[in-house]
Amino acid sequence: MNISVITWLGSGNYGTSLQSYALCQKLSNLGYNVSFLSYFDKDFKLKSFLKGMFASIGIMQQREKKMFEKTDALRKLYSFQQEKYKICHIYFPNQYKELLYQTDVFVTGSDQIWNAWYNFNPFYFLDFAKDKKRVAYASSMGTADFPEKYKADIKKLLSRFSHIGVREQTAVNAISTLLQQNNIVQVLDPTFLLEAHEWKNLAEEAEIEFKLPSKYILCYLIGNNPHYAEQLISVKKAYGIDDIIIIPAIENKTFHIPGATVYTAAGPKEFAYLIQHATLVCTDSFHATAISINLSVDFVEFLRFKDTDEKSQNSRIYDILEHYNLRSRLYSSETDEWTRKIAYSPVQSQLAKDRTKSINFLINSIEH
The missing domain is CATH 3.40.50 (Rossmann fold)
Structure with a gap:
């Protein structure tokens, strides 16, 4: 057909x-x-x-x-x-x-x-x-x-x-x-x-132009929100990981924090590769979240919109997090639940x- x-x-x-x-x-x-x-x-x-x-x-x-x-x-x-x-x-x-x-x-x-x-x-x-x-x-x-x-x-x-x-x-x-x-x-x-192995096969075709650190936080943020830098620094301190790799979103090209590596040459394959090998992913992107879940990679979710915004797209983030019992991955200054390692076994069972x-x-x- x-x-x-x-x-x-x-x-x-x-x-x-x-x-x-x-x-x-x-x-x-x-x-x-x-x-x-x-x-x-x-x-x-x-x-x-x-x-x-x-x-x-x-x-x-x-x-x-x-x-x-x-x-x-x-x-x-x-x-x-x-x-x-x-x-x-x-x-x-x-x-x-x-x-x-x-x-x-x-x-x-x-x-x-x-x-x-x-x-x-x-x-x-x-x-x-x-x-x-x-x-x-x-x-x-x-x-x-x-x-x-x-x-x-x-x-x-x-x-x-x-x-x-x-x-x-x-x-x-x-x-x-x-x-x-x-x-x-x-x-x-x-x-x-x-399935995860299919994404890993695609990721193997990536061409990364620099040597990756043994542990790093991958950051991919689409929203241009001024509080993101403060939140990312907070995550960095909580996890005790010094190396941060930022893939600039086309919608947010200038995001940066001191000491981070900004990788501007990522294509789709490199994007998948960097998620797969990250210790932690920080993102407000639905698809970066989805691929992190599929590959069993820990992540912290930032919210791009205010819930009161008529054009808010937060519903799709809430849907996926709630469905896989991962609502605790939402960044909050009032809790440290997002610092805990994700128990992926029940998530992968439901995903299958x-x-x-x-x-x-x-x-x-x-x-x-």
Whole structure:
């Protein structure tokens, strides 16, 4: 069967890259013919035709490659994308027609593709799929509900899906209420579909340009919060670990504390490698948290948003921590519970059950 995956491929956010990779990889492992469908405008305006003409003579490809040559990290990301994905670009109506003919199932992937507070884009709700089968796997809203002004459109689009699996329990609640259905299912983020040994195999392909210390805290923080530096120094003191490696997030490039090593050349493989070998991970990233859990690495969770913020994305962090009984990993100046080593045996036992359930959902959704 031919599967077209629709999600964000990532242009510098490590979690976005690894979740799309994991979903495509798992579907391939299950025996499907998988391609990643790049965003296109189904109205095929002049801009699309021009892009198609430039692509036919290699100009679009050269331009894309040049965009990814700005930094070492982007060069590694570009290499990763060329190596790990079969990417489908649609520029002309005849290509669109062929896409519909060739594709058996369209699968929307994970990450916050349904975060309509950030950007409501009908493409990620598969508005172009016509009469083809639509499946959502771990699609995330990121927030507790959709904006009121988009609800009617979103309801119409979601009603055309054969199966809807979402990443957070909050999304189950919101979509069940919107559609008046009780068959919305919570499934694992795609990064959990791959087992720890599969992430370690990917990490072995990493190219780290410096010698790692025997013990280090890996820091990956997306939010640009002034209190993060103070919290990280507090964690450093509590754990008694001097060496800190910071991977700057594309959204927070300047974060630094004195004495830390800032590693600006990490691609997706290096990101996985540094998590795997860290003594501790400090993060506000959902995917850095997820991969830490999958690899049984201790972590401390910083909160990027205030809970009172209407656009807060904390719900997805709370969901994953509560599900695996890891709420104590939230940083707090009022407790030291986050300093204790994580007992990963019950976590991995639950994760194995969740993985089986999620893979079964994915297969059943595609096959039936």
